[in-house]
Amino acid sequence: MAKQLKRKLKTYQTSLGFYDQAIAAPSMKAALAAWGASSNLFHQGVAKETDDPDIVAATMAKPGVVLRRPVGSDGPFNESAELPTDLGEGETRPRRRSKSKSGSQKRPAKTARTASRAIDDAAARKAAAAFEKEERRREAARVKEEAARARERARRDKAVTAAEAALDKARREHDAKAEAIEAERAALDARAEAEQERWDKQRKKLEQALRRARE
Template structure:
């Protein structure tokens, strides 16, 4: 085998220098691998769910009669409506309260959620925060007829009132049952709100974990393609 001449060594050096120049040119054109630990802002993927506030609970509009006024209130439950009306009596169990069916009343109550609106009994006026005073009831008279006089009990006839202890006891039992149901509904409301809050926290944690996993997939896919995959 012949020994390499000086001209051959010069060709080798030129070739090495040419390759070095080509590598530097590639670096200048950005063909070099990016650093592994480069930081970039996290961008959510298109199908990532947007963070949103906990949705408000759906309101219902309930109606009852309180004294000389009809009242409506927008509340999430019967127990919440009773609290807004300021009563511990279960008006719904007694049939004295119900869902409102009048569209105008429903719209007015939804404009003031949690605040009872009123109007005079028998009035067609809209429900409001400061309704008009109800009309005083009048007793119709016949033409020319004098007002009826209240008959007085004859003197000496003192009749003892009937014993109502049994009635009082029955009403007390009914009141206790109604109070227990109101307390149960209030407890259900608190537990439902706690579950909704827990569900929202879990949804947010899932969304963040999914976004991070998607970014990891994008990085791995880009590295795979750079290696010729």
């Protein structure tokens, strides 16, 4: 843990979908994992390390948290970014975020000293600790989601097993009753046949007696 806390964070930036995304992470691999990227965006040229002081300051204030802004804009990065306002108008880039009504928020030019200032060791350790905390939060959320999915699978499997068992039991009961009914039917058929034979013999005797009586 101590070695991880000493790892200095870097700010990485990419564009995915409708947003530019930035994050303070100890490595490109960690950044890709936080972005949920399925391929190496850095090798593809759509992600990079940035030293823009505004972006660095924003990400270092929330290490490990993915910050966003509408793609192509130069507004500040934050956790909740608005969608570009000109979607579907055929422009290749979204409008830049408008300034406040006062019009007095134009940022002053950054001096070379400001742009190149480095975070001191204490701040780096604090940022790294915050990044690891965010990583643990994400991992805990992932574990929680997987546990919930596992519980749902177990519940579903249990329900399926119970339904299959009920179906099998009902089928066995049906088969047993059907066999009993078939056995009863066979017995009745045998009785009916025997009764028919008995009657045929009796009828013949009685008919013969009737004929003799008429003679």
